[in-house]
Amino acid sequence: MKKINSMNPVKGSALAEGAVACPAPVSGHTSIQMAHGGGGRLSHELIEKLFFPAFANAALEERHDGAVLDLGDERLAFTTDSHVVSPLFFPGGDIGKLAVCGTVNDLAMCGARPLWLSAGFIIEEGLPMETLKRVVESMRSAAGEAGVQLVTGDTKVVDRGKGDGLYINTAGIGRLNRTGLVPSRIRPGDAILLSGDLARHGIAVMALREGLEFEGGVESDCASLVRPVMALLDAGVDVHCLRDLTRGGLATALVETAGTAGMQFRIDETLTPVNETVRGACEILGLDPLYVANEGRLIAFLPEEQAEAALETLRRFDETGGACVIGRVMREGSGTVTLKSAIGVDRVVDMLSGEQLPRIC
Amino acid sequence: MKFIDEYRDAKAASRFARDIAKTVTRPWKIMEVCGGQTHAIIRFGIEELLPGEVTLIHGPGCPVCVTPLELIDKAVELASRPNIILCSFGDMLRVPGSRTDLLTVKAEGGRVRVAYSPMDALEIARNHPDKEVVFFAVGFETTAPANAMAVLQAARHKITNFSVLVSHVLVPPAMEAILSSQGNQVQGFLGAGHVCTVMGIEEYHPLALRYRVPIVVTGFEPLDILQGISMCVKQLEEGRAEVENQYSRSVRPEGNLNAIRTMSEVFEAGTRKWRGIGEIPNSGLRLREAYQKFDAELRFGLADSTCEEPADCISGLVLQGRKKPDECPAFGTLCTPDRPLGAPMVSTEGACAAYYRYRGNGTAHSTTAGGTKGPDEQRKRS
Amino acid sequence: MCLAVPGKVLSVSGDPPYDLAGRVSFGGIVKEVSLAYVPDARPGDYVIVHVGFALSKVDEAEAKRVFEYLESTEGLDELRGEESA
Incomplete structure (x- = not known):
């Protein structure tokens, strides 16, 4: 056998103090990076530094999933969401279901009952008609389940090569019958509830997208949360704030909400459910399930004494059947989220930087 | 599990x-x-x-942190060529070279694929006989047997449109x-x-x-x-100084002889440059002569270049353990995972990025600025 | 460096030395893995997998060492405690 390593002593010169240079140059962002749309820190920065100052107004200031609009005797919730997913179809859903659920969920998170949707289709030349039909059928079925009507729309076709087959934008309007559910209502002592297991959507899509040969089945959690949320509110639970988990996963939703509310949160890693198969995928890809996308999960902030009642209601529905308490709001503060790790030690949870990519290291 | x-x-x-x-x-x-x-x-x-x-x-x-600037630049150059598909582990995509990173090249239309295994890259080569497929073979001894096997299989099955850009280092x-x-x-x-x-x-x-x-x-x-x-x-x-094996459920004293054999068949030791540290003799692997036809640097005539490494951060000292990440004046201010100065801030397992992400950073985004405890404060608390 | 994860071998196929492969389950995610470097792996064995290659078989007896070590050092502490008492 040939020997690979040698143990030659090393000359000290390359390692002399001060001889060490910085490996990488400064990289400012003069153009849009993928991470600007990734739901993590760069997305957040773009919104805070470009969009908020440009469009500043009271509704925007709430920094919630949708805007709450006061019409005098009536209040509406209004939101929009664009959907780009590759592949268009994935286990447990497709871009059509995603486009409807994403928007109705945003409305529900405001405490509103979703009523009407718009849909804008940006279609790449050459997309099979059959594909579009399947997507539309899926949207119809998702809209029916959520109890909304698709009342207006638009279609544009772009040159072949200028789109991933199909992009869909949806906007939605809902009616608000009660006090808005906003981060500013979160109070110290509130329980933090999570409606089900983490990271399903991200893993289901990534497995397909990266061409990884996963044979075990992981289905996306993509679902409308309208029914359980309405049941929760109708049951009289004094929900302070709701938030659905999207691209940046649980960690990003918590950090953003804590920042907006000006509160300190503490969650317990051992209480956050992750399906065994999803965990397996996260382990081999080197991903942290806290940062992997969900499309049908919410977190709820509500008084601790009402947590049991809320869990009971949520668990009556399949889509929130795995609801559980994962932590609590500790006190007012600057928006730090701490996590009690599996071995019982507290550490700070930060926002995602860039996109999570599979790693070998 | x-x-x-x-x-x-x-x-x-x-x-x-x-x-x-x-x-x-x-x-x-x-x-x-x-x-x-x-x-x-x-x-x-x-x-x-x-x-x-x-x-x-x-x-x-x-391995991501210590891959030298020059090799990232070579990967970037290959990925920018029209007939080449560059395959890489996901980790390498965000690491900046002297001008840009692979993720940006991908955004600009370069063919960059994330591979979970070098064998996936070989499969891509099989399926695209009209393209040149280059695998960015980075890693330590752990990854070398896998990369060696990809080269060996390419030779066995005469897959001539496959090559590797080697940046292997030894511990x-x-x-x-x-x-x-x-x-x-x-x-x-x-x-x-x-x-x-x-x-x-x-x-x-x-x-x-x-x-x-x-x-x-x-x-x-x-x-x-x-x-x-x-x-x-x-x-x-x-007062003892011995080699002990805590990880005996996986590590045998002699190692994995099958893996070492294949690795030695394909690779030999050679001098390598470590990013932020410098050249260390016999600290890396290169293809043996019999396999040099799979060397992407030779195949595509990539010229050797030396990059000036700006001296704004202390990542070299961090990589050698002489400084902690938060002892760097740029940590969390000039240097963040979004705008890394040094490679350890790029890779999720780089010491700086790991510090930043899990231990708080003190200067985070606007909504959490001010009250976040610095790492030292965190430590002393318990 | 070197993310490697233990998984359970479900089945073995292909010809040694180079094409030996196995279906390996990681908590339910099943992936085809090269067994070229661990040719003695059999269904039911756990192997440590890195970038699609099994690098070792997990030794079940050695796997308990961590806990035995803990017991032994704590046992030692108790003994020491008794002696000093």
């Missing part, structure tokens, strides 16, 4: 912590060589369980470089468990002997790392 969950037990972890606290009588500095261990230490908050006497120094064991020469450098602070090592799974532990005996330093080959789960620290501290306290 079996062989994972049982090593993340909170009660056992605190029992280990008590054991370490009882054993230690004075300050010790221990380096975990491997970035995977750094990742676990920070993710699980292991340092908070340790007595103040024990300081962990995060080592250079992250023991890097450990020796650290031990022999001026101002070395490392008194004991946690050895890299997966590197040793491949290579065995024999080559560490001369190091332990020559530099009088205990080396405990250690696994990657919290209890593994705590036991590794416990064993290392016991050696230090008793």
Whole structure:
């Protein structure tokens, strides 16, 4: 056998103090990076530094999933969401279901009952008609389940090569019958509830997208949360704030909400459910399930004494059947989220930087 | 999951912590060589369980962090050529070269594919006979057998449109470089468990002997790392300097002979440049002559270049364990994972990024600025 | 460096030395893995997998060492405690 390593002593010169240079140059962002749309820190920065100052107004200031609009005797919730997913179809859903659920969920998170949707289709030349039909059928079925009507729309076709087959934008309007559910209502002592297991959507899509040969089945959690949320509110639970988990996963939703509310949160890693198969995928890809996308999960902030009642209601529905308490709001503060790790030690949870990519290291 | 969950037990972890606290009588500095261990230490908050006497120094064991600027530039150049598909592990995509990174090249239309395994890249070559497929073969000894197998299989099956851009580094020469450098602070090592799974532990005996330093080959789960620290501290306290194997469920003293054989068939040792550290003799692998037709640098006539490395950050010192990430004036201000100055801030297991992400950074985004505790404050709290 | 994860071998196929492969389950995610470097792996064995290659077989007896070590050091502490008492 040939020997690979040698143990030659090393000359000290390359390692002399001060001889060490910085490996990488400064990289400012003069153009849009993928991470600007990734739901993590760069997305957040773009919104805070470009969009908020440009469009500043009271509704925007709430920094919630949708805007709450006061019409005098009536209040509406209004939101929009664009959907780009590759592949268009994935286990447990497709871009059509995603486009409807994403928007109705945003409305529900405001405490509103979703009523009407718009849909804008940006279609790449050459997309099979059959594909579009399947997507539309899926949207119809998702809209029916959520109890909304698709009342207006638009279609544009772009040159072949200028789109991933199909992009869909949806906007939605809902009616608000009660006090808005906003981060500013979160109070110290509130329980933090999570409606089900983490990271399903991200893993289901990534497995397909990266061409990884996963044979075990992981289905996306993509679902409308309208029914359980309405049941929760109708049951009289004094929900302070709701938030659905999207691209940046649980960690990003918590950090953003804590920042907006000006509160300190503490969650317990051992209480956050992750399906065994999803965990397996996260382990081999080197991903942290806290940062992997969900499309049908919410977190709820509500008084601790009402947590049991809320869990009971949520668990009556399949889509929130795995609801559980994962932590609590500790006190007012600057928006730090701490996590009690599996071995019982507290550490700070930060926002995602860039996109999570599979790693070998 | 079996062989994972049982090593993340909170009660056992605190029992280990008590054991370490009882054993230690004075300050010790221990380096975990491997970035995977750094990742676990920070993710699980292991340092908070340790007595103040024990300081962990995060080592250079992250292949992404030590891949030199020049090679990233070469990968970028290859990916920008029209007929080439460049395949890489996901980790490498965000690492900036002197001008840009692979993710940006991809955004601008370059063909960059994330591969989970080098065999996936070989498969892509099989399926695209009209394209040249280059695999960016980075890694330590752990990854070398896989990359060697891809080359070997390409040769066996005469897949001529496949080549590799090799940036392989070896752990023991890097450990020796650290031990022999001026101002070395490392008194004991946690050895890299997966590197040793491949290579065995024999080559560490001369190091332990020559530099009088205990080396405990250690696994990657919290209890593994705590036991590794416990064993290392016991050696230090008793004045021993031996090679011990904490990760015996995976590491055999002789290593994996099948893997070493294939690795040696394809690769030979050679001088390598380490990003932020410099050239270390015999610290890397290159293709043997018989396999040089699979060398992407030769095949595509990539010229050797030397990049000026700007001197704004202290990542070289961090990689050698002479400074902690938060001792860098640029940490969390000029240098963040979104705008990295140095490679350790790029890779998720780079010491700087791991610090930033899991231990708070003090200067985070606007909504959490101000009150976040700095890492030191965090540590002292418990 | 070197993310490697233990998984359970479900089945073995292909010809040694180079094409030996196995279906390996990681908590339910099943992936085809090269067993070229661990040719003695059999269904039911756990192997440590890195970038699609099994690098070692997990030794079940050695796997308990972590806990035995803990017991032994704590046992030692108790003994020491008795002696000093």
